[in-house]
Every structure is written in structure tokens, then in C-alpha cells.
Amino acid sequence: MGLLTNLVDHLKAIGTGLKYLIPRRLTLMYPEYVEKLPEGYRGYLRYDNEKCIHCSLCARICPANAIKMYRGGDKKLRPGINYTRCIFCGFCADICPTGALEYTTIQDIAYEKLEDQVYPPEKFAKGVPQPVYPEKPIFIIAKVDEERGLKYDRV
Amino acid sequence: MYDLINYLWETGLNLLFSPEIFEPLVFPGLIAAFSLLxxxxxxxxxxxAIIQMRYGPYYISRHTEGALQLVADLLRFLFSEVIIPKxxxxxxxxxxxxxLFAFTFLPIVVIPVSKDFAAIxxxxxxxxxxxxxTLYSSFLLIVSWASNNKFSFIGxxxxxxxxxxYEIPLIISALSAAVLFDSFNLIEIVEKQAAMGWGIFYNPLAAIVFLVVIIYSTSRYPYEIAEAESEIVIGPFTEYTGILFGLGMGISYIKLYSMSLLYAVLFLGGxxxxxxxxxxxxxxxxxxxxIKAFIIVAFSVFLRAVYPRYRIDQALRIAWWKLFTLAFLSLLFSYGIKIIEVMG
Structure with a gap:
């Protein structure tokens, strides 16, 4: 009797395997397809030199000590960031009283050297680094789907 | 002169297309087995990958969903250095x-391709x-012993x-097919099946036992115990590199192929x-x-996505309690069918 129930269980397992043999892939083929991230995503930081009041709050709140204040030629303190340390917590953008620091949805930047990831104030103020793709990617948005778990829609 | 070349050409061609050469070397032997591999x-x-909702091999030849991945792997094995440890x-x-690789091919020599085309x-x-x-496992033991490595040894x-x-259920279930068709000659067995119907319908018990033994003996899941990757690296082939490792990786698939050919001959009407x-x-x-053998092979490799791995004691219990008993029952079943035939 045990043998028969065993056989039924094995057939059920194989049936489950066969059921999933229809391709319904959840993986994103990254460089060809790129996920468009939602607003409020904490990616790379944008720094506005004009709005900055040189208060150093960002450097004090930074839990990873990624932000460091540099004294410029005009004797004023300005933040510079080291992305090798940054944990993208967004505290600096939250605490900034004038909104000189804000987060963007950019996240997929690759560097050749570790030193390239250190941004002194002048480089930090120039703008956010842009990702480079081998060919023009197709942007998609990920959505939660009841049946499938995840679903991707084209932008 | 021209006559001589013509003569040599014709005899050479005849030799190549004679069953004794063509079958082990081209089809279904070496070349067919390599392409199947x-x-x-x-x-x-x-x-x-598909069952786990992934893509699997993809970037080598994108248009064919990465079908040339194994060619690339084989080339890499071929050109990487074979390191022989001290x-x-x-x-x-x-x-x-x-x-070992040569011996896993050998059973194909006696498996006939058609009524008039068999090497032996x-x-x-x-x-x-x-x-x-049965030579397979003894040479695998030599491989593991010669490596002088604990993982190889455990494997x-x-x-x-x-x-x-597994060898006893394998032989008994194959013999129950022989009893059923009253012959040890594979060509005669297929001829009988053409007249009576496929062996799997006459003795499904033996067919099931043989199928499980195929999966068991070629270390497919859930019996992938000898080369359990997450436990003992790759079992007997742990110390191997380069093309020797490539051979080791292919051996179980070649064995799977030759056993599937035998299964197709014995139970699926050849x-x-x-x-x-x-x-x-x-x-x-x-x-x-x-094609019949390929379906069996494809089913066996499909099981990788279905099952986890048995422990060795579980696998041994299954073999000695269930497969052994079922194999004997299938032999009795075959005798029963013969007796009914004789009486009726």
C-alpha cells in the first residue's frame, strides 16, 4: 500500500515539474532590459552648489562616514562624497535644510577604479553620473502580479 | 593505377558503411553520442532554468537560446591545461x-539499429x-582511488x-524482458515486439524498474549521490582538470544514452x-x-528540476527493498504471462 501512495506522490512531483515547463521567466535580462525605478528610490545623490548653506549637517548625519566636508578656496565648507562607503540610506538628503542634496533614481554605474568613486565638491556639483549601456535598452516597470508573482510592463 | 584508386575508394567506402565500423563510430555510436551529449x-x-523561472545558458548564440554553450565549454576544456597532481x-x-569513457560506449556495439544492421x-x-x-562502476572506482583525494574517495x-x-535489479528486470520474448538476441526481441506489441504494455513492472535503474545508475537526480556537487565537489572527478574532466562530465550522459538505447530496444519496440x-x-x-532513446534521456535530465537528492541510506533502502522486490515480481510476472500463453 505504501508503495502505491509513493508512486502517486512521485507522479504528482513529476506532474508539478511538467506544469512549470512552460517558460514564464522572472529574470530580467539586464543590459537589454532596464527597470525604470519608482519615484522616491534612493539612488545616486544630486548636489546643488547654489542651494548649499555649508552647514555640515549631511556629513554629521552620515552613518557610514561617506560624506566629508572640504574647505574650498572661499574658506567655505562643501560636502564631497565617497561612493565606496555610501550605503544609500538617504539621511543626508532628508536632513538637508535647503534641499541642496536630493536622491535620484540612477543606480547602475560602473567604475574602473576605486578612486573614481570619490567625489570632491567640485566633481559632486557637476551632476549625477549617467549609466552607459552597450546598446539602447528597453525600459520596463516591474509590477506585482497575483498569479505570476512579478510582471514586467514596457514604459 | 586508376583501377587501384577506384578499388581502394570503393573498399574504403564499403568498410566505412559496413555495420561493424559505422555503428560504433558514427550512428548510434561515437559521433551521434557526442552530438547528443x-x-x-x-x-x-x-x-x-525554465522550471525555476530563469533563462539558463543564453549569451553564446542568442538566437538559439544558447544551444552552442556546450561547444564553447568543450573548447575551453580542450585548451585548458591538464594538471596532474604529485x-x-x-x-x-x-x-x-x-x-572508462571507451567502456561506456561499448554496449552500443551490440545494440542493433535495425533487422539487418548490427555490428555484432x-x-x-x-x-x-x-x-x-557493469564495467562502468569498477573503472569509476579506479578513477576515485587513483586521485588520492578524500572527496574522490568518498565519491x-x-x-x-x-x-x-542497482546491478541486480537492472539485470533481473532486463532478464524478465528476455523471458517475456523468449530470447537473448536483441534483434529477435524487437521482432517479437513487432508481432506482439511493446514490452512496456506486457510487463510494465519490469519497464518501471528498468527506468528507475537507468536514473539510479547514471547518477541523475534524485540519485545523484556519487557526484553530489554540494557535498563532495564532483565525486570521483574532483582532482581532474581540462579535457580529462570534460570526459568525466560526459561519461554519465553517455551511459545514460547507451542504457536508454537498450531500454528502447527492450520495452519500447526498438x-x-x-x-x-x-x-x-x-x-x-x-x-x-x-528518438525513443532521446525521449528517455530527456525525461531523465528533466528530473533534475523535480527532485532533491536522496541520502545514500535512503537510496540503498529503495534499491534493496523496493527495486529488488519489484524486479523479482516482474520476473514472476513474465513467467506468468508465458504460462498463460502456453496454457491458452
Whole structure:
């Protein structure tokens, strides 16, 4: 009797395997397809030199000590960031009283050297680094789907 | 002069297309097995990927979903250095996988492709095939012993335990097919099936036991115990590099292929039915045999995505309690069918 129930269980397992043999892939083929991230995503930081009041709050709140204040030629303190340390917590953008620091949805930047990831104030103020793709990617948005778990829609 | 060249050309061609050369070397032997190897390993990875909602091999030849991945892997194995560690038994270390690879091919020699096309048409060809299949585990033991590595040793030990337990059900279930069709000759067995119907319908018990033993003995999941990747690296082939490792990776698939051919001959009606374009040349019915064997191979590699791995004690219990008993029952079943035939 045990043998028969065993056989039924094995057939059920194989049936489950066969059921999933229809391709319904959840993986994103990254460089060809790129996920468009939602607003409020904490990616790379944008720094506005004009709005900055040189208060150093960002450097004090930074839990990873990624932000460091540099004294410029005009004797004023300005933040510079080291992305090798940054944990993208967004505290600096939250605490900034004038909104000189804000987060963007950019996240997929690759560097050749570790030193390239250190941004002194002048480089930090120039703008956010842009990702480079081998060919023009197709942007998609990920959505939660009841049946499938995840679903991707084209932008 | 011209006559001589013509004569040599014709005899050479005849020799190449004679069953004794063509069958072991081209189809269904070496070349067919190699192309099947390339397709099957890709298929295994792809099926597992699809069931786990992944892509699997993709970037080498994107248009064919990465079908050339194994060609690339093989080239890499071919050009990477073969490192022979100081502590190994050098002669056995180098020769054993090569001999093992050759011996896993050998059963194909006695498996006929059609009624008139067999390299060796012997009265006891089934027994020869079974005997050649049992050489596999002893050479795997030599491989594992020669490596002088604890993972290889454990893998070889596991293979030894498993081979003792699967060989008896394998032979008994194959013999119950022989009893059923009253012959040890594989060609006669297929001829009988063409007249009576496929063996799997007459003795489903033996067919199931043989199928489980195929999966068991070629270390497919859930019996992938001898080369359990997450426990003992890759079992007996842990110390191997380069093309010797490539051989080691392919060996279990080649064994799976040769056993599937034997399964198709014993239980799935072999090369029958021979329909119109296939009766033009004696080698063409082999295509049907090949397709049947390929279905068995594809099913066995599909199981990777279904099952986890058994512990060795669980696998041994299954072999000695269930497979052994079922194999004996299938033998009695075959005798029962024979008795009914004689009485009725």
C-alpha cells in the first residue's frame, strides 16, 4: 500500500515539474532590459552648489562616514562624497535644510577604479553620473502580479 | 593505377558503411553520442532554468537560446591545461577516465539499429550489453582511488555501494524482458515486439524498474549521490582538470544514452514501426530508435528540476527493498504471462 501512495506522490512531483515547463521567466535580462525605478528610490545623490548653506549637517548625519566636508578656496565648507562607503540610506538628503542634496533614481554605474568613486565638491556639483549601456535598452516597470508573482510592463 | 584508386575508394567506402565500423563510430555510436551529449547537457540546464523561472545558458548564440554553450565549454576544456597532481597514481589517473569513457560506449556495439544492421549480431547480445554496462562502476572506482583525494574517495565509495545495489535489479528486470520474448538476441526481441506489441504494455513492472535503474545508475537526480556537487565537489572527478574532466562530465550522459538505447530496444519496440522513407536503407530505422532513446534521456535530465537528492541510506533502502522486490515480481510476472500463453 505504501508503495502505491509513493508512486502517486512521485507522479504528482513529476506532474508539478511538467506544469512549470512552460517558460514564464522572472529574470530580467539586464543590459537589454532596464527597470525604470519608482519615484522616491534612493539612488545616486544630486548636489546643488547654489542651494548649499555649508552647514555640515549631511556629513554629521552620515552613518557610514561617506560624506566629508572640504574647505574650498572661499574658506567655505562643501560636502564631497565617497561612493565606496555610501550605503544609500538617504539621511543626508532628508536632513538637508535647503534641499541642496536630493536622491535620484540612477543606480547602475560602473567604475574602473576605486578612486573614481570619490567625489570632491567640485566633481559632486557637476551632476549625477549617467549609466552607459552597450546598446539602447528597453525600459520596463516591474509590477506585482497575483498569479505570476512579478510582471514586467514596457514604459 | 586508376583501377587501384577506384578499388581502394570503393573498399574504403564499403568498410566505412559496413555495420561493424559505422555503428560504433558514427550512428548510434561515437559521433551521434557526442552530438547528443552537447544537446542533452544544454537541455538539462535549460529545462532546470525554465522550471525555476530563469533563462539558463543564453549569451553564446542568442538566437538559439544558447544551444552552442556546450561547444564553447568543450573548447575551453580542450585548451585548458591538464594538471596532474604529485600525489596521484599517474598511470591510473590518466588512463582510467579514458578507458572508462571507451567502456561506456561499448554496449552500443551490440545494440542493433535495425533487422539487418548490427555490428555484432550474437545469440546472447542482451547479456553482452548488460555485462559491458557493469564495467562502468569498477573503472569509476579506479578513477576515485587513483586521485588520492578524500572527496574522490568518498565519491568512489558511494558509487561502489550504489553499483552493488542497482546491478541486480537492472539485470533481473532486463532478464524478465528476455523471458517475456523468449530470447537473448536483441534483434529477435524487437521482432517479437513487432508481432506482439511493446514490452512496456506486457510487463510494465519490469519497464518501471528498468527506468528507475537507468536514473539510479547514471547518477541523475534524485540519485545523484556519487557526484553530489554540494557535498563532495564532483565525486570521483574532483582532482581532474581540462579535457580529462570534460570526459568525466560526459561519461554519465553517455551511459545514460547507451542504457536508454537498450531500454528502447527492450520495452519500447526498438526501431518499429518501420514506415515508408525508413525502409529504404537498413540504417534508417535507427532514427526511430534514437528518438525513443532521446525521449528517455530527456525525461531523465528533466528530473533534475523535480527532485532533491536522496541520502545514500535512503537510496540503498529503495534499491534493496523496493527495486529488488519489484524486479523479482516482474520476473514472476513474465513467467506468468508465458504460462498463460502456453496454457491458452
Amino acid at each position: 552537447i544537446v542533452v547537457i544544454w537541455l538539462e540546464r535549460k529545462i532546470a 600525489s596521484v597514481d599517474k598511470i591510473a589517473y590518466v588512463l582510467a577516465p579514458i578507458i 549480431d550474437h545469440e546472447y547480445s542482451l547479456l553482452i550489453a548488460l555485462a559491458l554496462m 568512489g565509495l558511494r558509487e561502489g555501494f550504489l553499483s552493488l545495489s 526501431w518499429e514501426p518501420v514506415v515508408w522513407p525508413l525502409n529504404l536503407h537498413p540504417v534508417l530505422p535507427g532514427i526511430i530508435l534514437f
